[in-house]
Amino acid sequence: MVERMNRRSLLKTLGLGCVGFGIAPELLAKTLELPSVDEKKIIDEGLKDYLEKIHNFNEPHPDDVIINSSTYSTFESTVLRLRRLQRLVGHGNFNILNFPDGLALARNYSKVGAFTKSELDFLELVFYEDGQRYGFMGQKPLKEITDQVKKKDVIKIPRSGNYLYKERSIEIYGNIKKELGDKVILTSGIRSVMKQFLLFLNKTYESKGNLSLASRSLAPPGYSFHGNGDFDVGQVGYGKLNFTGTFTETEVYKRLSELGYLKLRYPEDNTLGVRYEPWHIKISIDV
Numbered sequence: 001m002v003e004r005m006n007r008r009s010l011l012k013t014l015g016l017g018c019v020g021f022g023i024a025p026e027l028l029a030k031t032l033e034l035p036s037v038d039e040k041k042i043i044d045e046g047l048k049d050y051l052e053k054i055h056n057f058n059e060p061h062p063d064d065v066i067i068n069s070s071t072y073s074t075f076e077s078t079v080l081r082l083r084r085l086q087r088l089v090g091h092g093n094f095n096i097l098n099f100p101d102g103l104a105l106a107r108n109y110s111k112v113g114a115f116t117k118s119e120l121d122f123l124e125l126v127f128y129e130d131g132q133r134y135g136f137m138g139q140k141p142l143k144e145i146t147d148q149v150k151k152k153d154v155i156k157i158p159r160s161g162n163y164l165y166k167e168r169s170i171e172i173y174g175n176i177k178k179e180l181g182d183k184v185i186l187t188s189g190i191r192s193v194m195k196q197f198l199l200f201l202n203k204t205y206e207s208k209g210n211l212s213l214a215s216r217s218l219a220p221p222g223y224s225f226h227g228n229g230d231f232d233v234g235q236v237g238y239g240k241l242n243f244t245g246t247f248t249e250t251e252v253y254k255r256l257s258e259l260g261y262l263k264l265r266y267p268e269d270n271t272l273g274v275r276y277e278p279w280h281i282k283i284s285i286d287v
């Protein structure tokens, strides 16, 4: 197994010189007691900048944390290996593939190949880094890279390729299906640490190594409540648009909203550093 790295070494390894997450509203709130005119202006500008950054979540921002050139090739080879691993086990199985099992499979199948020492160090560093370094202000329900999804606790949802927790999620999903019938689909259920690594690092890769930009759309590994019961729903036939703001124009969204199912994890203008996600149903309690 890989050893846990010292957190501060991420900064060294990734070459992250300056802290860059703008001014978060939580921090601002502390300074809100009787601000002078100048302070008020600074606060307003910080908040405006923050909201602009979140509204333009897919655009780089000057404060973003980016993987530096000396780490880039390790990052790239890690992403490509994770993709090969997903191809090996299949999309559905990969959703609940645990980290240690994934490493073992990679070692045993030459199509994937064992993760190198530097790739494992990189994954550890990313996992144990404080998400606030990137601007992600949410909680971290999974504390260890080795946290497991246990097969006995989950159910595969037919035709979705996704799994849900028996205890936490299946009842509410069942109720949603009862109310909305075949129009609604589960677009993403449980995601293991390994799956969240792939999603987060894929997004980072598309964004030329911009970890902050990725974290505005996807929780860093460990921070996703998909590891803990939350799930995403969409409208059948709406495809990738289910993960955009226009999902709110669908009948499924409107019905879910009327029926009171939309307890959102990431509401509009949230202070967690995450874009508005009207499709993400909050199931699990905060940690």
Ligand SMILES: [Zn+2]
Residues within 6 Å of the ligand: 188, 226, 231, 232, 277, 279, 280, 281
């Ligand atoms: Zn989600």
